Amino acid sequence: MTVLTIHEQQEIDRANQEGKQPIVFVHGLYLLASSWENWRVFFEEQGYVTLAPGWPDDPETVAEANDDPEVFANKRIKQVTEHYAQAIGQLKRKPVIVGHSFGGLIAQQLADEGLSAVTVAIDPAGFRGVLPVPLSELKSGAPVLSNPANYHRAVTLTYEQFRYGFTNALSEEEAHQLYDRYAVPGSGTPVFQAAAANLNPWTEDQVNTRNPERGPLLLIAGEKDHTVPLAVVKAAYQLQKHNPAVTQFREFAGRGHSLTIDHGWRAVAEIALAFIAEQLQISQ
Incomplete structure (x- = not known):
């Protein structure tokens, strides 16, 4: 079991004290919890209380992350999911869970465990x-x-690699700004786990899409995403829509993998908010 940081514990305590509907944000590879800063302000203004735990051993800042990249190494999907489950288990109210990239996968796994009110x-x-x-x-x-050795390493994306994977739909100026502000090393392990998922029956990269405990789910895709292309999210939707719970899909035209952190983040957040508010109201 991983150890929650003092900051993460403080966020849990604040959520329990305020008694509002909590929203847990889950970031993906090459970003930190700080990548949700705009979303947190937006949702708190709407009356929610928000938490953004990091992955196990995540540094607090981008500068710290780049100074000690190997702290990210060897983080497995199951380990990260269990870390978030541990945090959620201390909340007095079942949270909404919002995840991006590998965080979106982890959000679905947490929902599969019955830990999410809306995902x-x-x-x-x-x-x-x-x-x-x-x-x-x-x-x-x-x-x-x-490089197979990267399975046990942390990998730092160059600007050009980040540009292709995250910010291909943006101007050069904004792409540089986002790289400098948000990009950090990421564990190679989950990438290898995902790449081999369909070859390994025991993979940690799986979801029981028919689990009735999953709850409502909205899948969002960026049309121009290179890292998790539109076809991948559509295929996940085709599997998830067999679930007895509400399952919806939304595509954002002209958007890439950076859609949660770039200048258009608010449009995505507003769609997420509308779905969350509707599903919470239905469940009351």
């Missing part, structure tokens, strides 16, 4: 049973997958 998975990494592997996804994963 929003944005550009979520694929899971076992999701079959499309577009060329852009292979190219985005190449900085990790090109």
